[in-house]
Amino acid sequence: MTMCVITPESRRRRGKGRWAKQRPVIQMFHVSKSFGNDPPTLVDINLDIAKGEFVFLTGPSGAGKTTLLKLIFLAERASKGQVLVAGRNVARLRDSGIPYLRRNIGVVFQDFKLLPRRSVLDNVGFALHVVGTPREVVREKSLRTLKLVGLANKAHLLPPKLSGGEQQRVVIARALVNDPAILLADEPTGNLDPALTVEIMDLLCDVNARGTTIVVATHDATLIQRYQKRTLRLEQGTLVAEEKGARAAQLMVQG
């Protein structure tokens, strides 16, 4: 079993570890978001995620999980309230500053967003090319990351030729390849079988152990049950409770 699954012993270690009470990297103060004239998608969200933390974000379909993640990497801007990432108020960030914010955030998109006409390897390497990494380094790092998600043999295919689960792993590899400070994973195991799900989650735990702050939006109750982490639960745009994973998962299974 990996270091991520909580045992009494690991919990004790963690309690006094260096990430225990760190300064926050993601903070939201009274954040609301509405699209046009529709009823607001997010209402008065307040949250605080510490550096090095691993947080689950759960809630029913349409609750606003994806929207909340989008506010963090500025795919959407909050209608009201303050969003702070690494202490900076991103609500005030100019458009030209967005790319530099995003380079520190790895994102696993729920709908993948792979470039359909570039090879898997190029898709993964893209985040490195953006910062001007030399070609050989890009190649080598991308291949290494693809190996981590078990796709080294598919590196030269185009994404539309991959199975759903394979595409999902490519997106995970892309999010991880440049060692981001923050990783936002939106339903990262929705297309993976249980065995792979465990593998990928363990991978995320390793990354987390190396200092990356991770937020995983998921419906999967078994995940939340297995990895006992702080779990934020959204319901109709409001954060309802901060229970420990087990209870949240139980809530979910019961519907």
Added chain:
Amino acid sequence: MTMCVITPESRRRRGKGRWAKQRPVIQMFHVSKSFGNDPPTLVDINLDIAKGEFVFLTGPSGAGKTTLLKLIFLAERASKGQVLVAGRNVARLRDSGIPYLRRNIGVVFQDFKLLPRRSVLDNVGFALHVVGTPREVVREKSLRTLKLVGLANKAHLLPPKLSGGEQQRVVIARALVNDPAILLADEPTGNLDPALTVEIMDLLCDVNARGTTIVVATHDATLIQRYQKRTLRLEQGTLVAEEKGARAAQLMVQG
């Protein structure tokens, strides 16, 4: 609990029900499929799905589940072997005959395939327009089906504005709207929370009870455990066993 979850009583009823030993609607004989020079994706598949049956198709990521479903509605053609749908050899079907085959098959695509510039309502109604159904009928039927999946209030939005789970339910509504004889659902609950998953599965069960043959490709072990149905398991392109769902699910959880 719905009629679909197997209880000893319902199992007895079913055993002698009218769908017990029906003539097959989907048959495969020694079917293989390879893409280009890659190692074959499917190898020597033989299967037999009876009219009115409800079958799970499972297996690890990249095993070939989606490819197998594609062979049935001719999104891909088999490289070798015979595929029979409702007794017709679709391998011999001319291109111009494909649309008529597809009209009898509802498909829930793993990657949704929604028309991004048509409203949710139009997306669902499309399958009806194709056969020349009058406008009002289309509208009414589409709205009714959207209500079934809990999306009546999103009927006039464009798909990109929906959450992942909402899009998935639109695809399910589209597959169901014209009462197809066969329903192929590829990971239909991958983006749904447990409560919605149960709702949707129960919906599929109702549809099945009204005579539609259903094949559900899924990774979700809890699904297979909950709805005890015949489960086909693919591994690296081969059908490995036809066990009852419980055992397959156990296998999956153990990895």
Added chain:
Amino acid sequence: MSLVAKTSYFARTALESLWRSPFIHVVAVLSLAVALTGFGAARVVASQLDRLVESLSGEVELTVYLKADSSDETRAQLVTALEQRTHGKATIVSPEQALARLEAQVPGVRALSKDNPLPWSIEVAVPPSARQAQALREVARKVEQLEAVEAVDFGEAAVDRLEGLAFALRLAGLVVFGLVFLTVVVVVAATLQLAIYARREEIEIQKLVGATNRFVRAPFLIEGALQGLLGALIALGLLLLATHVGWPRLVALLGVLDAVAPAVTLRLAGEVAALGASLGLVGSVLAVRRFLRA
């Protein structure tokens, strides 16, 4: 019933597409408009060139020198015959008139002699339609053989040169027209192809959901025809603007050309509209075909 439902569905789909993703359609309509404006302008310019050639060659005439003993009657007969043959206007020039003209050209000629040595002659202004060197030569030969005729002169060199000019202009017109037409076809084909390329996934999805090729194609055809007509409308607007506002201004500004103003005839408008609609239609058929195969 089903047919009505389908037809109304196609029409609605096409119209919706036109206002829902206006960008693609604006581009397609614009390039169609440019193409059709080119076509229309080529037609207008061609007819202007024809008129220019006509006006330039106003001076072409056939001069028939008569024998000294010709009677008034013969001359009148000859005038009628010549006018019939060349469809032009024939005028009798008396020796006195001829001498007056010569005096104007060479002062002092009249004083050289008491007698007027110049013959009677008939001058025929040849209408542009009959102004082919070959035909004139033929007429000249026949007239020369007549009893009363001494000699015939019709400025062969001038006619030849003028014919060359007219030919060159028509050739240039043809080349320009050909180029414009090539542009029309390439532009329209390219734009429609790209417009449909941008929607290839839509086509693919429609086919996956059970649409026949014909069903997928129909709205594109309607769109294509509508785009063509819209393009034609814009083109006609531009042409009318150019001929009714631009041309008079130019003429007024320069005060040089008093040529007839170019006109957009009803026939030309019909041609532009028909060309637009069929370009849009055929272009769409060909463009969509490429993506229906897969």
Added chain:
Amino acid sequence: MSLVAKTSYFARTALESLWRSPFIHVVAVLSLAVALTGFGAARVVASQLDRLVESLSGEVELTVYLKADSSDETRAQLVTALEQRTHGKATIVSPEQALARLEAQVPGVRALSKDNPLPWSIEVAVPPSARQAQALREVARKVEQLEAVEAVDFGEAAVDRLEGLAFALRLAGLVVFGLVFLTVVVVVAATLQLAIYARREEIEIQKLVGATNRFVRAPFLIEGALQGLLGALIALGLLLLATHVGWPRLVALLGVLDAVAPAVTLRLAGEVAALGASLGLVGSVLAVRRFLRA
């Protein structure tokens, strides 16, 4: 290091895109080629028109009639003066030569008198460059005032008409050129917009993964410039084909026009290439900008 890496990345990306999705690029290159061919053809035709006007007006000349008592010396001086002033070729015509010409035109004139009443004259063939009615009028007025000169005649009407023709042709050329250029711009803008529209999702994804606008834009710029150059190459090929193969055939076939063959000069080739590259470049910048905003 990072700059080198980026530059090589951009170049590779652009080249890969060119051969990976050839369809879009073929369309863009084709429409650029058509546009540039139009431009080149307009230039070639314009220079041909100028030559045509020149060749048409070969007969314009100034005739200076001298007083009867002019000496050989005066005449020689006058020839030099006239040649200097008009930059043309001046020829002295004796009364005998003039009478011979008149006899050719009006047979029997010579017999009218023993004396030759015609004066000495000088004929100046005016080169096309000096053939403005205004300038000629000026020269005529000045020459007329000279001691030895009786009268000056320079076919004022002919010069006027020729000037009108030249003007009309240049104007037509300008209009056609304007149209062609409008087409160029609209076509290229539309095609590049559509080509990039078809790839808008790619741009969106690149931005989501942390690419700056400049980073997204760079490969498109390189692509645009390359497409422009490729289009220019095709256009030059077509123009060379037209001038070196098409024109001689046409001339041989019709045997009518012995005009100078049109030529694609090195300068024109340079212009076409430069125009192509900048059209592709600027077109791409503008087209991609639209999708970077979101």
